[in-house]
Amino acid sequence: MGELKVEKHIRYILSVEKKKDGFESVIMEHIRLNGAYWGLTTLDLLGKLDVADTEEVVTWIMKCQHESGGFGGNVGHDPHLLYTLSAIQVLALFDRVNILDVDKISNYIASLQNEDGSFSGDIWGEVDTRFSYIAICSLALLHRMDKINVGKAVEYIVSCKNLDGGFGCTPGAESHAGQIFCCVAALAITGSLHHIDKDLLGWWLCERQVKSGGLNGRPEKLPDVCYSWWVLSSLIMIDRVHWIDKEKLKNYILDCQDKENGGISDRPDDAVDVFHTFFGVAGLSFLEYPGVKAIDPAYALPIDVVNRIFL
């Protein structure tokens, strides 16, 4: 496993940012704004955000904004909550949230809340607890929580809680670590964690650790580095992170690095990508790996960025 190859990962991220026609750039074309969030937040966690060209990134991000106020995954793409959060998060990294028309973007987000308190991802209406998290996280970062019915939003999220203590994408849907992160983080941001049975959910989450030390997303599934984020951030938010073996998880993440070319993959010897590089470094941040900045488990941003927004 060795140690974190910081310089290699920084060079890898910059190579993906620069290369427009590379395989990874092409398949991630439609979610490029998410890719910017994953790459730039990783650089900041490694203390190297300064290698990015702030003006170039900020100018490009604003080109992704639709007249509705929402952001698309790339310039000219239809707006969707998935990319609107990434835009706010990247602007927050650069302390440039002030260039946003906050009322316009928060009106767009609020327009997607449904009668039952749930949120649709865009005007086509798909409902998923991911979108509840994105709406609540975005509005909190913009200090505009008053634009939505928070009580109904919380009520809907609680209606998605299962008998195993976990959460799914809609009421009655199977518990999945990704959805659990969204619901726990949204409840944490709204000060509603009392709705969670921490021992029952903590048990479901710590059961995600397999013998290799890695974490999976559901029972019987293979471990995957990105669950180092979905599972670990949830355990931290409900104060049960001591229920997993941190040393074994750290070694699992370090084993998923491409030590030659940089980048982190979902499992050892798989192809690396910016998504897993981010969630691997963020996982190491939670494990207090030396030289990696602390990240906030609910806002998925470096703690110093969150403090600048809320303090």
Ligand code: BD6
């Ligand atoms: C998300 C997560 C948390 C909060 C809000 C969110 N909005 C969207 C997501 C999931 C999104 C993401 O993390 N955005 O920042 N995921 C993706 O963009 C990935 C991109 C991807 C595709 C293929 C391979 C690697 C990365 N995506 C579209 C996915 O479907 C990945 C695929 C995957 C990676 N490793 C195992 N599968 N799955 C994924 O993100 O699942 C996590 C998840 C699912 C549902 C709710 C929350 C989190």
Ligand code: ZN
């Ligand atoms: Zn993954």
